[in-house]
Amino acid sequence: MHWSLIFYAGVITFVTRFSMIFLLKKDILNDRAKKILSFVPAAIFPAIIFPPIFLDSAGSLDLESNPQIYAAIFAIIVGYFSRSIIATIFAGLILYWMLIFLFNF
Amino acid sequence: MNNKLKTVAKGIIDVSPLMIPVVPFGIIYGVIGMDLGIGPYMTLGLSIIIFGGASQIVLLQLFSGGASSLVILSSVAAVNARHILYGAVLSEHLSSLKLSWKIILSYVMTDQAFAVSNNYFKKNNKDKNYYYHLLGSGFTCWTIWQISTILGIVLGSVVPEELGLSFTISLTFLALLISDFRKFKNIIVMLTSGIVATIGYNTIPFKAYIIVAAISALIVAVLLTLIDLKKK
Numbered sequence: 001m002h003w004s005l006i007f008y009a010g011v012i013t014f015v016t017r018f019s020m021i022f023l024l025k026k027d028i029l030n031d032r033a034k035k036i037l038s039f040v041p042a043a044i045f046p047a048i049i050f051p052p053i054f055l056d057s058a059g060s061l062d063l064e065s066n067p068q069i070y071a072a073i074f075a076i077i078v079g080y081f082s083r084s085i086i087a088t089i090f091a092g093l094i095l096y097w098m099l100i101f102l103f104n105f
Numbered sequence: 106m107n108n109k110l111k112t113v114a115k116g117i118i119d120v121s122p123l124m125i126p127v128v129p130f131g132i133i134y135g136v137i138g139m140d141l142g143i144g145p146y147m148t149l150g151l152s153i154i155i156f157g158g159a160s161q162i163v164l165l166q167l168f169s170g171g172a173s174s175l176v177i178l179s180s181v182a183a184v185n186a187r188h189i190l191y192g193a194v195l196s197e198h199l200s201s202l203k204l205s206w207k208i209i210l211s212y213v214m215t216d217q218a219f220a221v222s223n224n225y226f227k228k229n230n231k232d233k234n235y236y237y238h239l240l241g242s243g244f245t246c247w248t249i250w251q252i253s254t255i256l257g258i259v260l261g262s263v264v265p266e267e268l269g270l271s272f273t274i275s276l277t278f279l280a281l282l283i284s285d286f287r288k289f290k291n292i293i294v295m296l297t298s299g300i301v302a303t304i305g306y307n308t309i310p311f312k313a314y315i316i317v318a319a320i321s322a323l324i325v326a327v328l329l330t331l332i333d334l335k336k337k
Contacts, residue, residue: 001147001168003150005168005174005178006147006151006154006155006164007154008174009151009155009164009177009178009181010155010156012178012181012185013156013157013185013188014211014212016186016187016188016192017185017191017192018192018207018211019192020193020195020196021192021199021200021210021211022204022207022211023196024192024197024200026196026197026200026201029193029196032330034197035330036323036326036327036330037190039291039322039323040190040194040323041220041281041282041285042282042294042295042298042322042326043190043294043295043297043298043319043320043322043326044190044216044298044315044318044319044322045220045279045281046282046295046298046299046302046322047298047302047318047319047322048274048275048278048315049275049278049279049299050298050299050300050302050303051303051306051314052271052272052275053272053275055303055306055307061303068269068272068275071272071276072275072279075280076286079279079280079282079286083283083284085280085281085283088276088280088283089276089277089280092272093272093273093276096269096272097269100267100269
């Protein structure tokens with residue numbers, strides 16, 4: 001690998017982060033655009049969450065005896081009622097470990 | 106403690122729980138770099154110059170598979186495209202800052218820092234040093250990422266694979282969405298994103314499934330807000 005490849009990859013990464021902060025001026029976006037942008041976390045994070053939970057290492061759908069699905073559902077329930085980020089993460093992780101270590105899922 | 110430091114500290118505290126999976130992820134990245142034989146300096150160099158876990162791992166995967174530079178850089182761009190949307194969201198709060206601040210805060214804008222600092226910006230519009238929150242959250246991510254990269258380089262795989270810590274990555278992003286669980290429209294948007302990404306994971310080239318899923322979900326969001334307008 002050449003350092004130039006790393007440098008270009010770094011520039012591309014930086015430009016994606018910097019471009020809109022640099023280009024968009026304050027109040028250029030109307031209320032409707034702001035409303036739609038408020039959906040950005042909801043539009044991106046599930047795309048990061050879903051594939052590793054529902055797909056196995058070979059990339060095919062794994063819905064049977066998949067402990068991650070049960071742990072994720074439990075985390076959602078805990079998150080819904082507690083509204084706590086830490087409680088949500090630990091609830092999911094603890095159920096996941098119980099399922100794989102105690103119940104050999 | 107002055108107000109700026111207080112806001113930095115708030116950023117550090119808010120992002121800390123999200124750092125749980127970053128440590129094993131950084132260690133895994135360090136191990137992959139060493140396994141591929143690019144050496145300790147380049148492995149750490151990627152973490153400092155690119156500073157984006159997913160981009161770094163995609164770059165290494167494609168490089169080891171013998172992909173051309175064009176394919177590698179296109180894939181890095183596709184993986185990073187979501188940051189353009191983060192920037193658009195944050196521009197409302199950051200567009201009036203000095204250029205040097207924009208550059209520094211852009212460099213440390215990770216998924217986790219974006220999520221917690223965007224929430225802080227929305228709730229604390231009276232704090233005139235609000236942007237120090239992103240400084241705190243962003244540099245926490247940066248520091249943890251560099252330390253865990255070094256741990257991976259020096260110690261190798263010290264985290265047992267059986268613990269399934271990669272699942273914690275999914276859990277932390279899920280935890281960042283807890284305020285969306287109560288809104289019906291957001292649930293539809295989240296399901297669209299997740300389903301498109303799962304279907305597209307194997308079929309969309311250049312690892313572009315995240316941005317394709319995000320744009321599909323935002324189109325659904327536009328349609329949902331249109332329905333709202335008609336009702337009024």
